[in-house]
Amino acid sequence: xxxxxxxxxxxxxxxxxxxxxxxxxxxxxxxxxxxxxxxxxxxxxxxxxxxxxxxxxxxxxxxxxxxxxxxxxxxxxxxxxxxxxxxxxxxxxxxxxxxxxxxxxxxxxxxxxxxxxxxxxxxxxxxxxxxxxxxxxxxxxxxxxxxxxxxxxxxxxx
Numbered sequence: 001x002x003x004x005x006x007x008x009x010x011x012x013x014x015x016x017x018x019x020x021x022x023x024x025x026x027x028x029x030x031x032x033x034x035x036x037x038x039x040x041x042x043x044x045x046x047x048x049x050x051x052x053x054x055x056x057x058x059x060x061x062x063x064x065x066x067x068x069x070x071x072x073x074x075x076x077x078x079x080x081x082x083x084x085x086x087x088x089x090x091x092x093x094x095x096x097x098x099x100x101x102x103x104x105x106x107x108x109x110x111x112x113x114x115x116x117x118x119x120x121x122x123x124x125x126x127x128x129x130x131x132x133x134x135x136x137x138x139x140x141x142x143x144x145x146x147x148x149x150x151x152x153x154x155x156x157x158x
Contacts, residue, residue, distance in 0.1 A: 049078035056143035076103035086131040
């Protein structure tokens with residue numbers, strides 16, 4: 001009886017070990033796929049690829065007749081030169097300027113955006129569209145927002 005109990009215990013331990021090994025083998029391909037995806041994400045993408053950081057900016061509250069400025073970073077995370085052919089804004093109250101229009105792989109350049117609140121009042125959103133030779137994102141939009149508060153009238157002179 002004692003030998004049977006010992007044999008049964010050994011069999012149970014061996015079975016549990018085999019099941020654990022099978023389970024770790026089953027998760028290994030998933031882990032390998034996740035590692036491969038992470039490695040691909042870090043690898044440079046073929047061709048020119050554009051990215052802007054941040055993708056949008058909220059100035060919060062501002063008064064009328066103010067000029068607000070935000071500097072964005074345009075980056076080429078591809079393997080070929082990125083050529084920016086055009087930068088357009090949705091309104092004359094917004095100006096966007098690039099330091100350079102050709103970026104080598106891994107390079108970045110500032111995009112300086114000036115937004116004039118003028119006589120506007122309330123929420124205001126403007127879009128800057130960057131056109132490039134990125135085959136995936138030929139047009140990339142950057143947004144700026146502000147909530148414009150009317151200027152308080154000057155106190156009447158007495």
